[in-house]
Structure formats: C-alpha cells, structure tokens
Amino acid sequence: MTIRRSGFSVLAGSALLAGAALLLTSCAPGAADAGADSAPPGSALAALTPEPPTGEVLGQGTVLDDGSSAKLCLGAVAESAPPQCAGIPLAGWSWEGVADAAVMSGSTWGTYAVWGTYDGDTLTVTRAPVPLALFDAMPLPDPTRGEPGTATAADIDTVQSIVPDAIGAAYLGSYDQDGWIHVDVIWDDGTWQRAADQDFGAGKVIVRSALRLVE
Structure with missing residues (x-):
C-alpha cells in the first residue's frame, strides 16, 4: 500500500500521527474490501451459460421415442422396458433404416x-445414426494428464x-476418482470448466461435455 505524504511542510506532531492512524485504519483488511471475495461457491457456474456450438456435434446415448417425439438420453437410464430417462429433443429423427431398435408398449x-446441430435445447439430426454396438469411437484426450487431482473429501x-442446482437441467451426473471430481453436462465450450475452477479452485473439477464437436 502506498501512503502519500502531506504537501504541507509544517504539521503538529500529534496531528500527523492521528492522520496516519486514520489512513491505516481505512486501509485495513475487512474495511473497504469487505465482501469483495464473499461470493458463495457455485456462483460462477450459476451465473454463466455456455454458448451453443456453431458446428456439428456428436452424442452417444439412448434414443427413446414414445410415439409422439424422440429424445437423446445422455445421462443415466433406468433399465426398464421401455427404459426411462431424461433427454434432449431430437428433430429430424426417423427410425427408417435404423438397426438395433426395440419396440414395446408403443415406445x-x-x-x-x-450427429446433429445443437441450439442449446434441441439436437437436429444431420446424419444417419450408427448403433453403438457398431460404432468405433475415437479415444478422447485425458484432461488429467495422468496427474491426481487435489480435491479433498470436503471438496467432493x-x-x-x-x-446440480447451479448447472440445472444440463447436469447429467458426477463422480470422484483420484482426487478429481468429474462433472458431466450436456454441452460445455469451456465456460463451465473455467467457472468451476473459479468457484472451487483449479485441479479439482473436470467438466465433461457429452456432446462433442465433430472435427
């Protein structure tokens, strides 16, 4: 902290000491800076939303059609018949020529x-889908680079x-492994990753996007 000296050449000793004390008091931590870093954890995540992707994306999951509309489920799926899951709406979906489909109770x-384009709500199909049993996915880069994370049990x-509440409907699930907390979301362009680092500290959270840009 820089303290400017008085421009007057003659000051009473007591007045000078009193002025210095007042200046130091006003600069003390917790006075002018109170609340500067008081935002609760999760504030950045809740305040930001990733921009929709501008190109084609790829998603892998369960397509469920109840007879009126189809959706792509990227998170947990209840193993019932028909299955139950939350998903994103699919536009342009057709079962014609699609293999490996099951039919029961109208679903x-x-x-x-x-493959499709995603506007933040709906995935519009751009290519013929491929059954996952026949799909040879390319390996994804390891964001941990083989290093353990620094998340503690309290962090987890x-x-x-x-x-879950901060991200809302885009949240798919989370788990911890090797000091990292993996958070799966429908789509992230890096916005939520940066927000998680700001909220909880770097080296703890990995935000993973279920929809991936097609190179």
Whole structure:
C-alpha cells in the first residue's frame, strides 16, 4: 500500500500521527474490501451459460421415442422396458433404416451415435445414426494428464451438493476418482470448466461435455 505524504511542510506532531492512524485504519483488511471475495461457491457456474456450438456435434446415448417425439438420453437410464430417462429433443429423427431398435408398449428405443446441430435445447439430426454396438469411437484426450487431482473429501461433498442446482437441467451426473471430481453436462465450450475452477479452485473439477464437436 502506498501512503502519500502531506504537501504541507509544517504539521503538529500529534496531528500527523492521528492522520496516519486514520489512513491505516481505512486501509485495513475487512474495511473497504469487505465482501469483495464473499461470493458463495457455485456462483460462477450459476451465473454463466455456455454458448451453443456453431458446428456439428456428436452424442452417444439412448434414443427413446414414445410415439409422439424422440429424445437423446445422455445421462443415466433406468433399465426398464421401455427404459426411462431424461433427454434432449431430437428433430429430424426417423427410425427408417435404423438397426438395433426395440419396440414395446408403443415406445421404440436403442443406443446410438447421433450427429446433429445443437441450439442449446434441441439436437437436429444431420446424419444417419450408427448403433453403438457398431460404432468405433475415437479415444478422447485425458484432461488429467495422468496427474491426481487435489480435491479433498470436503471438496467432493461441497461440489456434489452445489453443482446440480447451479448447472440445472444440463447436469447429467458426477463422480470422484483420484482426487478429481468429474462433472458431466450436456454441452460445455469451456465456460463451465473455467467457472468451476473459479468457484472451487483449479485441479479439482473436470467438466465433461457429452456432446462433442465433430472435427
């Protein structure tokens, strides 16, 4: 902290000491800076939303069609018949020529690699889907670079209690491994990753996008 000296050449000693004390008091931590870093964890995640991708994306999951509309489920799927899951709407989906589909109780479903454009709500299909049993996915880069994370048990509890509400409907699930907390979302362009680092500290959270840009 820089303290400017008075421009007057003659000051009473007591007045000078009093002025210095007042200046130091006003600069003390917790006075002018109170609340500067008081944002609760999860604030950055809740305040930001990734921009929709500008190119074609690929998603892998369960396509479920109840007879009126189809959706792509990228998260957890209840293993019932027909299955139950939350998903993103599919526009332009057709079962014509699509293999490996099951039909029961008016619903049709199967697991597929699906290409399309995503506007933040709906995935519009751009290519013929491929059954996951026949799909040879390319390996993805390891964001941990083989290094353990620094998340503690307290960090894990905090993140897993805050992140679902902060992200909302785009949240798919989370788990911890080797000091990292993996958070799966429908789509992230890096916005939520940066926000998670800001909220919880770098080296703890990996935000993974289920939809991937097609190179």
